[in-house]
Amino acid sequence: MSIEPSLTGSVRGHLFTVDILIENDHNGRALERLLRLLNSADVKDYRIVSGIELGKTIEAALQAEGEQASSKKATAKTPGAEKQPAAKDKAANKPAPSETEAGAGLSFHDEIERYKANNTLIRMTIVKGKGIRLSLPCRILNFDPASQNVTVYHVDEKKVYLFSLSEIEDLQAR
Structure with missing residues (x-):
């Protein structure tokens, strides 16, 4: 396939x-x-177009981490089934259908937005320097996708903190 001729008309580009x-x-x-x-x-x-195999180790690690998080959520819900409250309290404590699907296909950003919208009490694990x-037990006040920052309210200390998404290791609904 030929590319458009240049301004001089004599030199043409060719695509291979x-x-x-x-x-x-x-x-x-290579x-x-x-x-x-x-x-x-x-x-x-x-x-x-193809042949680049870089980043495969990172993809595998992220996929394994996602599978571990899913299995932890599943095992965390199983022991709680034995200690269920009375039938009257079940309806009050039962999460909305969107909350039960937290780990089922939602991206990390969507999960943060859902916790923010529902004002859900969560436990956030943060990894700081060193x-x-x-x-921290907290509620998400704001999430800015552009700056990748999350503002949270620490319910025990009654303080507001700002964390980068890169510092957040885990989020779990309480």
Whole structure:
């Protein structure tokens, strides 16, 4: 496929679709060599469609973490089933259907927004610098997706705190 002619009319660009095999011991190093080859004066633009295997370890770790969180929520609900309140209290303490589906397909942002909208009491686990872990009972006051900040009200200390999403390790409804 030809690209539009340049202003001079004599030099034209041509688009080629190719598969390139670069041998190396690691995908990242092979990608680096490919980029060095493509970043020349003759190559005006390029798009790598497939073959990049970077980030697979991170994806696997996040997926495993998500599965662990789901199994923890399931086991946390099971012991509470033995100590259910009387039939009259069941209706009062029973969460809304949207609350029971908290871990079922909701993204982290959606979960935060749901807790904020319902004014749900949650336990938030925070990891600060140097590995310091905090566990606070709180309610979410505000969530700003642009700045990735969450403002919470600590119910015991009666104080307001601001945390970055990167500091939040876990959220659990109380």
